Structure formats: structure tokens, C-alpha cells
Amino acid sequence: MNIVVCIKQVPDAASVKWDHEKGTLLRDGVQSVINPFDYNAIEAALSLRDELGGKVTALTMGPPQAQEALREAMSMGVDDGVVVSDRAFAGADTLATTYTLAQAIKKMGQVDAVLCGKQAIDGDTAQVGPGLAVRLDIPCVTCVGDMEIIDGGKGLRLKRMCEQGYDVVEVGFPVLLTTLASLNTPRVPSLKGKMRAKKAEIPLWSAADIGAKEEKIGLKGSPTKVFSTHIPKFEARREMLQGTVEEQVDFLVQKLKEAGII
Amino acid sequence: MSEVNYFLTEEQQMIVDLARQITRDKIIPVRAKLDETEEFPWEIMKDLAQADLFGLYIPEEYGGLGGGCFENCLAVEQLAYGCIAVTTTFAASALGGYPICLYGTDEQKSKYLPDVAAGKRLVAFGLTEASAGSDAAAIKTTAVQDGDYWVLNGTKQWITSGGEAEIYTIIAMTDKAKGARGASAFIVEKGDEGFSFGKKEKKMGLRASSTRELVFNDCRIPKDRLLGKRGQGFIIAMRTLDLARPGIGAIAVGLSQAALDESVVYARQRVQFGQPIISFQAIQHMLADMATYIEASRALVYAIARTIDAGAKNFSKLSAMAKLFPTDIAMKVTTDAVQILGGYGYMKDYPVEKMMRDAKILQIYEGTNQIQRNVIGQALNKEYARK
Numbered sequence: 001m002n003i004v005v006c007i008k009q010v011p012d013a014a015s016v017k018w019d020h021e022k023g024t025l026l027r028d029g030v031q032s033v034i035n036p037f038d039y040n041a042i043e044a045a046l047s048l049r050d051e052l053g054g055k056v057t058a059l060t061m062g063p064p065q066a067q068e069a070l071r072e073a074m075s076m077g078v079d080d081g082v083v084v085s086d087r088a089f090a091g092a093d094t095l096a097t098t099y100t101l102a103q104a105i106k107k108m109g110q111v112d113a114v115l116c117g118k119q120a121i122d123g124d125t126a127q128v129g130p131g132l133a134v135r136l137d138i139p140c141v142t143c144v145g146d147m148e149i150i151d152g153g154k155g156l157r158l159k160r161m162c163e164q165g166y167d168v169v170e171v172g173f174p175v176l177l178t179t180l181a182s183l184n185t186p187r188v189p190s191l192k193g194k195m196r197a198k199k200a201e202i203p204l205w206s207a208a209d210i211g212a213k214e215e216k217i218g219l220k221g222s223p224t225k226v227f228s229t230h231i232p233k234f235e236a237r238r239e240m241l242q243g244t245v246e247e248q249v250d251f252l253v254q255k256l257k258e259a260g261i262i
Numbered sequence: 263m264s265e266v267n268y269f270l271t272e273e274q275q276m277i278v279d280l281a282r283q284i285t286r287d288k289i290i291p292v293r294a295k296l297d298e299t300e301e302f303p304w305e306i307m308k309d310l311a312q313a314d315l316f317g318l319y320i321p322e323e324y325g326g327l328g329g330g331c332f333e334n335c336l337a338v339e340q341l342a343y344g345c346i347a348v349t350t351t352f353a354a355s356a357l358g359g360y361p362i363c364l365y366g367t368d369e370q371k372s373k374y375l376p377d378v379a380a381g382k383r384l385v386a387f388g389l390t391e392a393s394a395g396s397d398a399a400a401i402k403t404t405a406v407q408d409g410d411y412w413v414l415n416g417t418k419q420w421i422t423s424g425g426e427a428e429i430y431t432i433i434a435m436t437d438k439a440k441g442a443r444g445a446s447a448f449i450v451e452k453g454d455e456g457f458s459f460g461k462k463e464k465k466m467g468l469r470a471s472s473t474r475e476l477v478f479n480d481c482r483i484p485k486d487r488l489l490g491k492r493g494q495g496f497i498i499a500m501r502t503l504d505l506a507r508p509g510i511g512a513i514a515v516g517l518s519q520a521a522l523d524e525s526v527v528y529a530r531q532r533v534q535f536g537q538p539i540i541s542f543q544a545i546q547h548m549l550a551d552m553a554t555y556i557e558a559s560r561a562l563v564y565a566i567a568r569t570i571d572a573g574a575k576n577f578s579k580l581s582a583m584a585k586l587f588p589t590d591i592a593m594k595v596t597t598d599a600v601q602i603l604g605g606y607g608y609m610k611d612y613p614v615e616k617m618m619r620d621a622k623i624l625q626i627y628e629g630t631n632q633i634q635r636n637v638i639g640q641a642l643n644k645e646y647a648r649k
Contacts, residue, residue, distance in 0.1 A: 188283065189313065190313050190314045194276045195276065
């Protein structure tokens with residue numbers, strides 16, 4: 001079984017700071033980490049491989065430093081890693097990103113399962129998984145909260161979590177899944193994995209390597225234009241309620257009505 | 263964490279980073295619950311197995327990483343930062359595994375060590391008995407040869423991971439008349455005929471670790487379970503403890519560091535008399551002593567562990583020092599941590615009361631600190647007699 005897990009390096013949410021004037025992230029000195037949902041995708045990929053055999057390749061698009069994220073994935077047991085990296089990829093929206101990732105996956109040959117985290121915590125679009133499935137022309141099950149191998153390894157029974165409950169979906173391979181945190185508990189890295197990851201050669205594939213068309217990648221391939229961004233201001237105000245309990249309740253109800261909350 | 267440059271190799275730094283990550287993500291979030299419920303930390307043992315940490319000290323040919331005493335110290339120090347009950351459970355497997363590593367035949371090593379390295383089976387070490395603690399030579403458990411079998415009778419007490427471990431290295435008397443030279447070491451497996459477990463002990467601290475009696479009632483084991491030579495039991499036990507003691511020192515360092523960190527964080531935010539209590543010299547001096555003693559402990563443990571790995575021959579004295587000083591410091595530091603946190607420190611809402619309860623065992627197990635002083639004193643006497 002050939003499994004690909006797509007991961008993204010995102011700024012560490014714990015250390016992110018904002019440029020309030022420009023409305024942008026201050027990236028200097030902010031550590032990059034693997035997108036949290038992607039750990040669940042890695043674990044799902046590894047558990048599929050452990051059960052069904054085969055290999056897991058981690059794929060990411062980004063600058064050469066993104067190799068570090070792949071080394072972390074490899075320290076958990078991922079077999080190989082590939083970074084698609086080219087200045088021409090810069091400024092990609094989800095349309096260009098899915099095209100680029102699909103080109104890379106096609107270069108890998110027959111792929112049975114592609115796993116992605118539900119969404120990245122920086123862009124929060126949740127579009128790359130489903131978009132990639134369309135590009136690859138394979139079925140897609142999003143928001144997987146539970147996974148069970150069925151038919152002797154020929155398919156999966158999945159719980160697709162929805163706001164009101166869940167759907168139980170059965171699907172064969174090839175398939176693309178997007179994973180939720182509730183799907184599994186990501187395993188810890190291993191010492192042997194860390195040592196192997198440190199020495200591993202992680203190829204960088206350029207636009208030419210994956211046969212990407214210039215007009216479909218980076219800014220050129222991205223119809224999404226960001227015109228402005230703003231940082232919401234959080235203002236805490238305080239008002240002490242006075243009087244008897246009845247008076248306080250009346251006052252509170254009135255305030256909540258004024259604020260449009262009730 | 264220490265700012266001192268201990269010149270770790272890249273591989274050693276990986277061990278530190280990995281153990282620290284497990285402590286942060288897997289141990290600290292559950293330690294209070296494990297302490298309360300006395301639940302055996304199987305989930306964390308699985309994580310440590312996945313991380314390859316059970317194989318640290320085991321030769322590569324048996325599936326381990328071929329590390330030494332120092333690598334083991336680095337790992338347990340980080341784990342002990344989270345919980346020493348969990349760490350003791352982990353470390354006890356090495357205590358049980360060392361005798362097989364050091365004295366096992368190729369067949370014994372091939373049979374047991376790969377599973378031990380993979381963390382599939384825990385090992386326990388059985389020496390102590392009700393009337394043989396510090397006076398280890400007073401053990402009463404016997405092993406009598408009967409054709410192709412050894413037959414064990416007796417009861418071991420306070421055995422860490424008793425009942426949970428699947429492999430036990432047991433010291434029993436084979437020739438009572440020979441005294442200490444009449445003891446031998448054996449490998450006993452859970453499920454062996456005539457081998458059972460007593461009740462789980464209720465303890466002041468170290469509550470997530472399981473401590474039980476091992477009961478041998480005409481326990482028959484094949485004769486190839488004899489470990490080392492007949493009569494070598496005490497040498498095996500002492501050599502094992504000598505190798506393991508710096509690890510106890512390292513556990514003490516990790517625990518002390520955790521208590522210091524809690525104390526400084528608290529002292530910076532606790533306001534009394536209109537200012538954070540860290541601005542008072544009474545508090546500052548306590549913290550300064552704690553920090554200094556901890557760094558001295560760490561330096562001592564690291565230096566002695568490295569000396570052992572460099573091939574030192576007789577290191578009983580050094581090994582005793584590496585256990586004695588850091589564990590006495592851990593008792594002092596955790597007690598002071600509770601003092602600095604005051605009433606809050608005495609409550610279970612903060613982790614330092616557990617640290618203080620846990621610290622006490624470090625001065626008792628793997629040889630009381632009085633016994634460590636005896637070892638050091640007797641070694642000095644011998645050394646100076648030769649001069």
C-alpha cells in the first residue's frame with residue numbers, strides 16, 4: 001500500500017505576534033511547527049501501513065526549511081519525505097496548492113491513500129484536502145473521526161463527523177481522507193526514527209521536476225487575492241451590577257438585550 | 263533545565279529531547295491522577311517502548327541502542343521531571359535487565375533481551391525480603407537443584423513492577439552454608455509453576471508504581487534459567503546495583519529540578535506584603551541553595567556515569583556517591599519547595615506535595631543512604647590502607 005500524507009508547516013500559535021498596523025503576522029523569530037491536525041493524518045497513515053504493509057511518504061510544499069517538518073514526521077515512523085519547493089510556488093492559494101501537490105503525487109506513481117489534516121491552523125480553509133481529491137480524481141472523505149479497516153484490507157469504514165452527529169461511510173482505495181484530532185492519538189517519535197530522520201536525504205522537487213505548468217502555480221495560478229486583513233480587537237469592559245438580586249437580574253437582562261445577545 | 267554545557271553528543275541530546283517531550287505531553291498531564299488512583303502507567307510504558315527508550319542500555323545486536331549508564335541517566339532525569347513513580351517503573355525494568363545483559367548466556371540474551379528492548383515485556387529485580395533489606399546477605403529464599411530443574415521457595419518483598427513485569431531476576435540461596443557466596447541468580451517468568459504474587463502495597467509516595475510480594479512455592483524452573491555461575495548471585499546483585507545507582511541520582515536531579523521550577527514560578531507571582539515573595543531574601547536564598555545543590559548533583563551524576571562508561575573497574579564508591587548526594591538533595595529541595603509554596607504547597611492542587619512524598623523513597627530504595635555511606639566509608643578505609 002502506497003500512502004501519502006500531506007503536511008504543512010505553520011507558525012507556532014503559542015509564539016505568534018501581530019503587526020497591528022499592517023495587519024500581518026510577524027514571522028521573525030516565530031518557530032514553525034507541524035500543523036496540529038496533520039499529526040493525526042500522520043498517525044492514521046502509519047497505522048494503515050502497520051496493518052496493511054507498504055510505505056508512507058510525507059509531502060509538503062514550502063521552502064527548503066520545510067525538510068525539518070518532514071524529519072519530524074520521519075522520526076515518528078514515516079518512511080520517506082518529499083518537499084516541493086520552488087520560488088515559483090510562492091503566493092499559492094488553495095487552487096494552486098492542490099495543483100502543485102497533485103502533480104507531485106502523480107509523479108510518485110500509484111498511490112492508494114492520501115491523508116491530510118482537516119485544515120491548517122493558519123489559513124483555516126479546509127480546502128486543500130477536498131481540492132486535492134478532485135485533482136487526483138479519487139473519492140474524498142472529510143472530517144474523519146474514526147477509522148476501521150474492512151474487507152480484509154480492501155476498504156475502510158469511517159466516521160465522518162458532522163455538526164449534528166456523524167455519517168458512517170465505507171470506501172475502497174484509492175481514497176483521500178482529512179483527519180480530525182479525535183481520530184487517534186499521534187505516537188511519540190522514536191530514537192531510531194530520529195536518528196534515521198537526521199541522516200535521511202529529503203529530495204526537493206522543483207516546478208520543472210513535477211511538470212507543473214507556470215500559469216497554474218504560485219501567484220499566477222491563484223485567483224484568490226487578499227485585499228486587506230485586519231486584526232480583531234479584543235476589548236474587555238467591566239460593569240458591576242448593584243442592588244437586590246431582582247434589580248441585578250433585570251439590569252443584566254436589559255443589558256443583554258441592548259447588546260443583541262438575547 | 264541546565265544551562266551548563268555538559269558537552270552532550272547529538273545522539274545524547276536526542277535522548278534528552280525525546281524524553282522531555284514524553285514528559286511534557288504524556289506524563290505531566292496524568293501524574294496527579296496516577297498518584298491518586300495508583301493506576302499502573304501502562305499507556306506511558308507503551309509510549310516509552312514506541313520511543314525505543316527501553317532499549318537504551320541493551321546492546322544493538324539484541325535490538326537495543328547500545329547506550330551506557332550515562333545515556334540511561336539522561337533519559338531518567340527527564341522522565342523524573344514529570345513523575346518519579348513512572349520513571350521508577352521504567353528504570354526497574356533496566357534494573358532487572360542488567361543482570362541478563364551482564365551475565366546472561368548468548369541463549370538467555372537472545373531469548374529475553376529483544377523483547378525487553380522493544381518494551382514488550384517488563385523486567386523486575388527481586389532481592390529484598392522481609393528480613394533482608396540493608397542486610398541483603400540475610401535472604402532466606404532458597405533454590406534447590408532437582409535434576410533438570412531448580413526449585414525455588416520463599417518470598418520476596420517490595421518488588422517494583424511485581425505482578426506487572428513478565429520477567430524476574432531473582433537472587434536465592436543455593437548453598438546456605440557458604441553465606442554470601444552461596445547465593446545464585448535466576449530468571450523466573452510470570453506464569454511459571456509455583457510462582458505467584460502477594461497484595462499490592464499502599465505507599466506514601468511513588469504510588470503509580472506497583473510494589474508487590476513475589477511468592478515462590480515449590481516454583482520449578484528449567485536449569486538453564488540459572489544466571490551466571492552458581493554462587494555468583496551476590497556479585498551479580500551488587501554489580502547490577504552499582505550500575506543502576508547513578509540512575510537513581512539522575513532521577514533525584516530531575517525531580518529536584520521540577521520542584522525548583524515550580525518554586526521559582528510560584529515565588530514570582532505570589533504577592534505578600536505588596537510584593538512578589540521572590541523579592542524577599544529569605545525566599546531568594548532558599549531558591550539559590552536549591553539551584554546550586556541541583557547543579558552540583560547533576561554534575562556529580564554525569565561525571566560518575568561517564569567514568570563508569572569509560573570502563574572504570576571498581577566503582578562501588580563512586581556509584582554510591584552518585585546516589586547519595588542527589589537523593590539527599592532531592593529530599594531537601596522538595597521539602598523547601600513545599601515551604602515556599604506554603605499552604606498552597608501542602609494542597610494537592612499544586613504538584614510539590616507529591617514531589618515531597620515521592621522524594622523520600624529515593625533515600626531508601628536501591629540501598630538506603632546509610633548503606634551508601636557505609637560503602638563509601640569502607641572503600642575509603644581500604645584505599646587508605648593500601649597507601
